[in-house]
Amino acid sequence: MQCILCTPPMYRYDGWFFEWQSYGGPWPLRNDGELRKRAGREFWRMIDCFQKLSPAERKQYRVGGGCTVLTTASTVTAAPVDSAASQDDLARPQVNPDR
Numbered sequence: 001m002q003c004i005l006c007t008p009p010m011y012r013y014d015g016w017f018f019e020w021q022s023y024g025g026p027w028p029l030r031n032d033g034e035l036r037k038r039a040g041r042e043f044w045r046m047i048d049c050f051q052k053l054s055p056a057e058r059k060q061y062r063v064g065g066g067c068t069v070l071t072t073a074s075t076v077t078a079a080p081v082d083s084a085a086s087q088d089d090l091a092r093p094q095v096n097p098d099r
Contacts, residue, residue, distance in 0.1 A: 001071070001072045002069055002070065002071050002072075003069075003070050004067055004068070004069055004070070005067065005068050005070055006066070006067040006068075007019075007064070007065045007066065008020055008021040008022070008065050009062055009064075009065035009066060010029065010033075010062070010063050010064040010065040011050070011058070011061045011062050011063060012061060012063050013046065013050050013061040014046045014049065014050070016028060016043060016046050017029045017030075017031065017063075018043070018047075019035075019065065026039075026047050026050075027039060028043050
C-alpha cells in the first residue's frame with residue numbers, strides 16, 4: 001500500500017527554524033517541529049532578509065518538508081468472521097457483565 005505525505009518546506013536561517021506554508025506563509029517552529037505560539041518582530045525582520053535571498057540561496061537553507069511516498073510491506077485485511085455466528089449475533093451489542 002502506498003500513500004503520499006506532504007508537509008510545508010522547512011528552513012533553518014539566521015538561528016531560526018521555520019516552515020513556509022503556501023496558504024499561511026512563514027511561521028516559526030520549535031526544535032521539535034511544533035509551531036511556536038507567537039512570531040515576534042525579530043522573526044519578521046529575519047523573514048524580510050530571507051525574502052531578499054534568491055531562490056537558489058533559499059534552497060541552501062531548506063532542511064525538510066515536501067512530499068514523500070510512503071510504502072508499507074503488507075496490507076491491512078479484515079479479520080475472518082466465524083461462519084457459525086449469525087448476522088444477528090454480529091449486530092447485537094456486546095455487554096460487559098463486569099460493569
